[in-house]
Amino acid sequence: MKKDLSAPTMKDVAREAGVALGTVSKVVNGLPVGEPYRLRVEEAIQKLNYQVNSYAQGLKASRTHTIALLIPNTIEPFFASLVYHINLTLLKRKYRMLLCSTDADPGMEQEYIAMAQQNKVDGIIGLTYNPNLIIEEGTPFVAIDRSMGPRISCVTSDNFAGGQLAAEKLADLGCKNVAFLRIGSSLTNEPNKRKAGFENGCLSRELHYEMKILNDGDPYEEFETFLKEHIQGGKLSFDGIFCVTDHLAYRILKILRKLGQKVPEDVQVIGFDGTRHFGFQEYTCSTIVQPVSEIAQMCVDLLLQDNMPAKPPLVCLPVSYAYGGTTLEEER
């Protein structure tokens, strides 16, 4: 009879196997150990159902196999998808994830960073908004959609190219006069380039465009007003609209319906993100798709690479266009 009150420790395994503590540690960590020893230890581990105590491990080795993910929320599809894919990638690498949902609140972001650090995470991936986050020197950090200075790498999709692609698509699909709509909210550094890309695309295709950009506090109705002002005799003067996110596109589509405009016959709409209904179905609208899975992988790769480059890279991943019912279908 053994006292089985608490979980077995390495010491127990060592005793059971008749080897030294250090040997057990080596076996557990996959370090080279003589075959007969390894066998005996593995047997003992089986028999006692031993599991390493990650807290002891973390304390001694100061490597915790845990990373923190800072994200505004887990509800908006783009974020939810990011969380999902990052989790998946981490799992493959045997890393755990501390989820930090920040509500895009600068204070909360900083708080979570402190928490993560005192929790000795091996690194942090963050989609944050606080312009002056303080990150301890020693903690690897990878930013999403926002370049945060020379010490921190950033992963983003190619927002400029995406904007450009949207313009080109609209041109290809026969548009002559288009609009760019954007609302400030939740757009950090990199996604701002969508605008520049779109302008660039319009210019190169000689596509006439107008912009309507709302700030964070502005009432949504201004978009409706804006669109109304461009209706003459029941006909909207735009035949194409590029919305800075699918989220916005969804709202605009509702307004267009209300104003009696047919999509895509009267006006075509392209969004940005690649949001899908319920996560597994069709796109919610025609859209510029961000490569979420690749973004996730890249973040993890950058975070966990063991030899940090002197100059952390700014990684820009390619986007693509996807049909989602709000544009005319292309002839094949």
Next chain:
Amino acid sequence: MKKDLSAPTMKDVAREAGVALGTVSKVVNGLPVGEPYRLRVEEAIQKLNYQVNSYAQGLKASRTHTIALLIPNTIEPFFASLVYHINLTLLKRKYRMLLCSTDADPGMEQEYIAMAQQNKVDGIIGLTYNPNLIIEEGTPFVAIDRSMGPRISCVTSDNFAGGQLAAEKLADLGCKNVAFLRIGSSLTNEPNKRKAGFENGCLSRELHYEMKILNDGDPYEEFETFLKEHIQGGKLSFDGIFCVTDHLAYRILKILRKLGQKVPEDVQVIGFDGTRHFGFQEYTCSTIVQPVSEIAQMCVDLLLQDNMPAKPPLVCLPVSYAYGGTTLEEER
């Protein structure tokens, strides 16, 4: 000049403040300490910018202030919302969350449980499918939507009442002949009661009903076939449909559109969950809303209560009906 290579420890604080190690520990943990001592210690903590090492803490106290959340994925709106609210609730209680996205895979679920346990979490909240999960005796576990035996508490919304409510609503809104549609996938114990509730509701309102229940592997098209079979002269024989989830309702709505049926004029549709577009807007369809925030809170409360009741409760939270455009509006 101090060597500031590594983070300051309690020992450093103790030296700085000229007190004993134990005293610092007490201050940090809010235990009673003489006022002058407390002050000196707090000053030293400020000065050195000391942060507790949660790994040392976890090792010694075997209380880690961390819980694990097992969830199939973070993408489907109901799950995403659950994650969000649980995170929020935990934050208020100063707990951290280890996110475990399982893909509803039994093996992965078990793997994550083992991981969580060796990570010495203070408890686990799980929405799982594996019928014979092995959970170590010592780890508090709260299940969502699935009662897992006498040792484990379960939180769920009132699925029976929800089904009943759906039937009653349809009756109130003038339906005479309704259908219940369900696909096996992702329905654990408790949500199965939606069916029984719906039947009960139909019977008590003398509402004629039919059911079409698909198993997990079955092709989705069978729903289309089923509905087609019930069309005579362009008219669907059902004037109301209850779908077991909003997810399903969304698909059914597409089929109905394809079949030329007008919603809600020809046929009214009610889903289940309370899914909203993009997390912040209107409901995706008329639906029975699960009180996600309350579910989240209840889970955390049950998990973290310090005196476990002998018999873990099965908590059933009330649902409500919400209009979402796929039913006739009620007259006020």
Next chain:
DNA sequence: TTATTTTCATGTAACGTTTCATTCGTAATT
């Protein structure tokens, strides 16, 4: 004033690992 109780900071012993200097046993060299 002395004896007795109470209060409270102190310091040491774990907690379960990893690491590294040590040592033991064996193989290679002459």
Next chain:
DNA sequence: AATTACGAATGAAACGTTACATGAAAATAA
């Protein structure tokens, strides 16, 4: 066969806390 070299298991020390037994000082009682 004797010496040296090598490889590999060993075991003690340390990681940064918490908990508990200890003892000193202050407060009360006699």
